[in-house]
Amino acid sequence: ETGVTQTPRHLVMGMTNKKSLKCEQHLGHNAMYWYKQSAKKPLELMFVYSLEERVENNSVPSRFSPECPNSSHLFLHLHTLQPEDSALYLCASSQVYDGTDTQYFGPGTRLTVL
């Protein structure tokens, strides 16, 4: 596989469920990102990991919990979500984290919370 992959592509969950989103990058990059994309809203940066350390956490509710076990993998653990959390969750990676580097995006996970 090449580029950035995300699984699952679609997820439907109830508010009491616990699920995880997975992202894997095959580009040898050192920074990984989670974004939330909702209809008619700007792309919201959720978390940034650089060299496996979290460097940004943009006031995201604690029901979202990221994990970066190594530079190639990034997870987003979900629990007790709300219907307003339904969105497309995009993962991205870049060679470095300095705000200027080109990001490469995965196809996203379409999440629906019932």
Added chain:
Amino acid sequence: AQSVTQPDIHITVSEGASLELRCNYSYGATPYLFWYVQSPGQGLQLLLKYFSGDTLVQGIKGFEAEFKRSQSSFNLRKPSVHWSDAAEYFCRADKLIFGTGTRLQVFP
């Protein structure tokens, strides 16, 4: 505060017509600038980027963008649009700031 503005939420063009998508930035210095495209159900794909040097930047799929410091703009252009160009287009500056996107619809 630094920001990126895409004034047009939705643009419709006929296939074969020329296209210009607007992007304005508000930054203290010249930012790094990017254009991405997102097809339905997909992630964002980089079209082109500007860091410095020649202000006219060529990208993939026949797109180009011109950096104009005097207008704080980085507009995306294509001389002849194809139906497959229908998608959402995002402008981005450094510090990971994205515009709200412009949805392009192409009529045959």
